[in-house]
Amino acid sequence: MPLLLDRRMLMAFGAAAALPLLAPLSAARAQTPALSPADAAFDALAAAWLEANLRLSPITATLWGDHRYDDRLDDLSPQGWAARRDSASAFLAQLSAFNTADLSRERQVDAAILRNSLAGEVWSHDTLQAHLWDPLIYQSSVGSALYGLVARDFAPLPTRLASATARMSGFPALLGQVRASLDPARTPKIHAETVAGQNAGLVSLVDLLLAEAGALAPEAQADLRAAAAVAKAAIAEHQAWIDTVLVSQAAGEWRLGADLYDAKLAFALDSPLSRTEIKAAAEQALAQVRAEMYDIARQVLAGAAVPPTPPKPTADQEQAAIAAALELVYADRATPETLIAVAQAKLDAAIAFVAANPIVTPPTEPVELVLTPEFQRGVAVAYCDPPGPLDRELPTFYKLSPIPEDWTPEQAESFLREYNNWTLEGLTVHEGTPGHYLQLAISNRHPSVLRSVLWSGSFVEGWACYAQDVMVEAGHRDGHPLYRLANLKFLLRVITNAILDIGVHVEGWDEAKAMHLMTHDAFQQEREAAGKWTRARVSSAQLPTYFVGWREHWSLRREAEAKAGAAFDMKAYHDTLLGYGSPPVRVSRQLMFDLPVG
Incomplete structure (x- = not known):
């Protein structure tokens, strides 16, 4: 399952010139001491890049845990996208001037990660141009503008509500920028239809804020209600545009084709694998x-x-x-009414099992199981939503979508067969512990904030898949054969994710061929496969990260076992590996075995 938001997707529209790092960020975490003038110069560049992103994308700043700009919104206009591209290009030029051989190993890793991200931003703007045709990239930003303020208690509620009031007042301009940036003729129909369902969910966020109005003084309550009315009107206007213009005029091609796909995949994996x-x-x-x-x-x-x-x-x-x-x-499954409670019990049990067994040192940061907000539903069943690296003591959310109320009994039955109690075990391990929650809580502690925000998708998703295997290996659920069978079925999903993504975006697969792979070869239920068919069309180059990362994690583990022999200690190995943050697995290997970084 995907992480809630790829932090790189939420990168700010950075400035063309480097900006000074302000106190809230520099004081948030102590960087590894610079070992040379080159290290110090790189730290200054990384700090300037981070500050530019925080200052020019207030939504990103909130999510990362810097709350100086919580009352402001991003610039989602064409000019904002151009500024983002120019900023990435400028920082890339500055980074290219460095002789990375002069940097310490830790800075060499960060420089390589930053270079891949910056080059990817320039390519995305100039070549992929998703900002012109993909409304889903805007939906994440718009929804997060409010959700990032209400979800976590990083400040007193009245303070957060005041910021939300200011942001809701800006919704007419913000959504107008989205409409000005998108070209309906280039928008794929499936993207338009998906965002049509998600946009309505924004109203629930506004209502969530209104429900807290009692925490405010009377004048502030009036301001909040007035801003909420403005936001709801803007959302309704945007919904009308989506329904009457975007959906009706959408005529774009959702398949990337070989050239675009291969380039995007290379940036997504940061790997030489073809x-x-x-x-x-x-x-x-x-x-x-x-x-x-x-x-x-x-x-x-x-x-x-x-x-x-x-x-x-x-x-x-x-x-x-x-x-x-x-x-x-499948016979052992929850009901629609008990699904969330069952998942909570499995999360509690997984946390207790990891704490009691020599697998990995568990984090102390909290985790909570919550319902996926409406504006995020429709693409995947479950998400992991970690706090930003500057708010790292706040809870991680394991988000699970309820069964839609408009589903038929047959559709609900299909879903519950797929997400039966044995599969929920693996899903909870994947999203919770020792999967995403545990790994990202540890990653957020890394001294390099840059490395925390520019995580490797294949490392993170691969770790969560690998973690499912580790729990089976360690005797979770007493090695029950049905648990092992369910885990292997989950692994089939991981494997076929990669085949599916390549098939639909490069090889011209139709729905029938995609569904046969999922329902026949991978034994997925119809509802799961239908949802994945949608996901494969509205995303690209993300689905292979699970298989590639899982395979790389196991390869690295086997190499470490061979080198250590009888002295291999799984817990020590995992603690060491996760201590590197979330760089590509190949980079973790270079750090682990003291190899040249590159």
């Missing part, structure tokens, strides 16, 4: 995991008359046996 190599590895892994699932199916179906489970099955026999075994997994 699309062809990733697909070949995924297809091989798909066959291996299905074979392992068949072995478990033979075990749990032992003594049953049907289906047959011979030692060397045909393709049809393998399919039937795995499907029959999975029915045992």
Whole structure:
């Protein structure tokens, strides 16, 4: 499942010139002492880049934990996008002037990560141009403008409500900028339809703020209500534009094609792996995991008359046996009414298991299970929403979407079969602990704020998938074969994510072929597969990060085990690895084995 927001997606529209680092950021965390004048110069550049992003994207600043600009909004106009591009280009030029060989290893890592991010921003603006055709990138920013103020108690409620009042007053201009930036003729229909469903959810955020009006003095209450009325009117106007203009005129192509896809994938992974190599590895892994699932199916179906489970099955026999075994997994499931409570119990149990076993040192930062806000629903079932690195003591949110009220009983049943109690176990490990919550809480402590905000998607998503395997390995749920089977099915999803993304964006797959991969090869239920079909069309180059990162994490672990031999200590290994922050796994390997960084 995805992280709630890729922090790089929320990068501010930075200034063309470097800005001085102000006290709130510099005092937030002590950087590793500079070892040379080159280190000091790089620290100044990194600080200027961070400050530019914080100052020129107030929404990003709030999410990262700098609250100087909580009463302001971003510039989402075409001019704002151009400023972002020019800023990235300017900082990239300054960074290129550095001789990275003069930097300490920690700064070499940060310089490489920053270079990839800046180059990606320039490419995104000049070549991909998603700001002209993808309304979903705006939806995240607009919703986060309010959600970032109300979700976490980083300041007294009246202070946060005052900032929300100011931001809601700016919604007419903000949403007008969105309309001015988007070209409906270039917008894909699926993107327009998806944002049409999400935009209405913004009203629920306004109502959430209004429900807290009693914390304010009478005059401030009146201001809040007036601003809320302005915001609701602006949201309604924007919804009308989405419905009558954007959706009706949307005629863009959602498939990226090989050239755009390969370039975007390279920036997303920050890895030399090619699309062809990733697909070949995924297809091989798909066959291996299905074979392992068949072995478990033979075990749990032992003594049953049907289906047959011979030692060397045909393709049809393998399919039937795995499907029959999975029915045992699906039988243990929650109801729509108990789903959230079951997930909470599994989160509590996973936290207790990690604390009691030598897997990794658990964090002390809090985590809470909450319902996914309406404006974020419709793309994925679950999210992890960590606090920014400057608000790191605040809770991480494990967000789970409820079953939509307009679903038929058959659709709800399909969902609950997919997210049965055994699968919820793995999902909670993935989003909670020792997955995203644990890993990102530790990453947020890294001395380099830059590294905390520019995390590697393949490291983070790969770790969460790898963590699911580790819990099975460590005996979570007593190694129950149905837990192992459910985990392997989840792994099939990870593998087919990569194949699906390549297939739909480069190889021209239609819905039937995509659904066959998911429902037949990966045994996904119809509701899960239908949701993933939507996600594959509205996103690109993110779905492969799970498989690539999972594979890289296991490769690094096996290399560390081989080097350490009998002295290998899994907990010490994980603590060391997570202590690097969230750089690409290949960079973690360079740090772990004292290899040249690059």
